[in-house]
Amino acid sequence: MKNNEKSLMEEILGRKKDNSKNELLDNDDMLLNSTVHSLPKTEKLQNNYSQNSETNKNNNKVKNLNNTGKLEKVKKIKEKEIKKDKIDIKKIFSKKEVPESDKEIKRKKIIKSFFKKRKLKKLSFTPYIRTEIEVRDIMKDVIISLFPAIIASALVYGTRALLLIAFSVLSAVVTEKLFSKYFLNDNNSVHDLSAVITGILLAMTLAPLTPLPIVIFGACMAVIFGKLIYGGIGKNIFNPAVIGWEFMTVFFSSAMSSGTIWFSQELLQSSGIKFFTGFNNSMFSNYLDGLLLTPSGSVGSYSAFALILGGLYLLLKNRISWHIPVSLFVTFFLVTIFLKSNVSTGRLLLTGIFMATDMPTSPSSAPGKIYYGIMLGLVIGLLSIFGIKNEILSYVLLILNPFARIINKVFRPAVFGYAVKEEMLKNSGKMILLTLGIFAFAIIFAGIHKIGAMPYLVYLYILISTLNLISSKNKIIHKNLKNAI
Structure with a gap:
């Protein structure tokens, strides 16, 4: 039994030795394979290195060519600049200026006037809203x-109405031209055509x-x-x-x-146009013909x-x-339901x-304009009671004109980020007080x-406005003297 056990043990040990030898051989084979596979990789690396060196050489050649091309371009540009400088020098010595475009001339004028007004402190501080509309x-x-209203006045009173408008406009323009140098230090204030409109509107109310x-006196005082006087x-x-x-x-x-200045049968050119009554003679058609x-x-109210x-x-x-117009007309219509008014439709x-x-x-602002129009209509009703x-x-205009800036403050839009309801409540209280x-x-x-x-009120207005003008002029003179010193 013992001998059999020994033989079995020897066989097992012999097999293990054989297995270990086989494993060693397998490992050797793996090493050989790895070395064999690694050999072509090194060769590939060598080939890649050689190829990269060749490409680098080619790239350097291309760069050299590009640099030479750039140098040639730079030389050409410099030659062109030298030629331009020579041409500019010739132009300077020949005293021939290059004609500027209208846009450039206009731009330069705007810049000059801007800095001129800035020195005179006629412009407020930035930011400014830029727009092409003048x-x-x-x-x-x-x-x-x-123009349609002017034509209508000419149809009714002919040259008399046109003379009235012409004298009013001419006197307003001349007054602004003469006095703008003293009041505004500006000779070109007539250019904005505001004096023309002042003259036309004044004539329209007469x-x-x-x-x-x-008429000449009124136009001069209006300007x-x-x-x-306000600047x-x-x-x-x-x-x-x-x-x-x-x-x-x-x-x-x-x-x-x-009453004689309101109507003259001799100078009257037309008593009206019967257009709608030609189709249907009724009260409504007569009313439309009157419109x-x-x-x-007045001169400006002949044709609605x-x-x-x-x-x-x-x-x-x-x-x-x-x-403003719609809110005024609607309010006036509602007021006339309860109160009688002599205001004509044209006026x-x-x-x-x-x-x-x-x-x-x-x-x-839009809400401020609506409020302004409503108040115009309500004040018309209030004055008609008196x-x-x-x-x-x-x-009505004299009463509400001074409140325009206050209305702007009350009805200004709510600032972004603030509670809108709270702002509306605050503004509602201010609106009640303003009303x-x-x-x-x-x-x-x-x-x-x-x-x-009323004459004394006008005299007081003249006195206060004149004193304000004198004080503002004195301040400007003192500042100029200080700057000069």
Whole structure:
């Protein structure tokens, strides 16, 4: 048994030795295979290295060629620059300037005027809103919109109406040209055409037979005390045409209150146009013919259709918005349901479309404009209770013009990030106070008119505005002296 066990053990041990030998042989084979496989890799690396060296050489050659090409290009550019410099030197010595384009000339003028006004402290601090629309362009559109009303006045009173408008415009333009140097230190303020519109609107509010010397006086006062005394266009508190009209009524009260200046059968060219009554003779057709052309009222109120046409033109050109006229007309219509008013349709349209929408004297935001129009209508009703007739529309503008900037503050949009409801509540309280203030001021104004103290109010206005002008001029003189020293 023992011998058998030994033989079995020996066999097992012999097998293990054989297996270990086989494993060693297998390992040797693996090493050989790995070395065999590694040999071509080294050869490949050598081949790649040789190829890379050749490509690098080629790239260096290309770079050298490119550098030579660049040098040639640089030489050519330098030669061209030298030629240009020679040409410029020749131009300088020949004193022949290169003609500038219109855009460049315009740009240089704008820059010069900007720095000139900046030195004179006529411009506010930045930021500025840049736009291609100029004041002159807006004024041109307003003048174009007034042409239908001017034609209507010529149809009714012929050359007399045209003379009235021409004298008013000419005197306004000449006054601005003469006095703008003193008030504004600017000789080109007439260029914006605002004086032309002041003259036209003033003439539109007058009777057709107003004496021409009084018209000249009113236009001069409108420009001086309505615009220039505040520092020019955009800075005035009141509508200049209304100021001119008020000066005329104060200083020439007998002539302005006379009934003879409103109608003349001899000078009347047309008593109206019977267009709608030709189709149907009724009350409504007669009313429409009256809107088309009527000989009663001021020079600018003869044709309601002409004024509406001008207003539509301004709306299409985006020179005015609908907020003030529409809110005024709707409020006035509601007021007339309860109160009688002597305001003519043409005069109301002239005031609502052309005078109440004056940019410096009216609010800028849409809610503010609607509120402004509503207050215009309500104040008309309030003044009609006091029995004011002919002066009612001029007084309405004089009452509400000073409140335009306050309305802008009350109705300014809520700042982004703030609670809108809280801002609305604050603004509602301010709006109530503002409304009460406007009504109180209107009642005081009507009381001054009733007691006949309106001339004294105008004298006070002249005194205060003149003193403000003198003080501002003295400040400028002192500053200039300090800078000179």
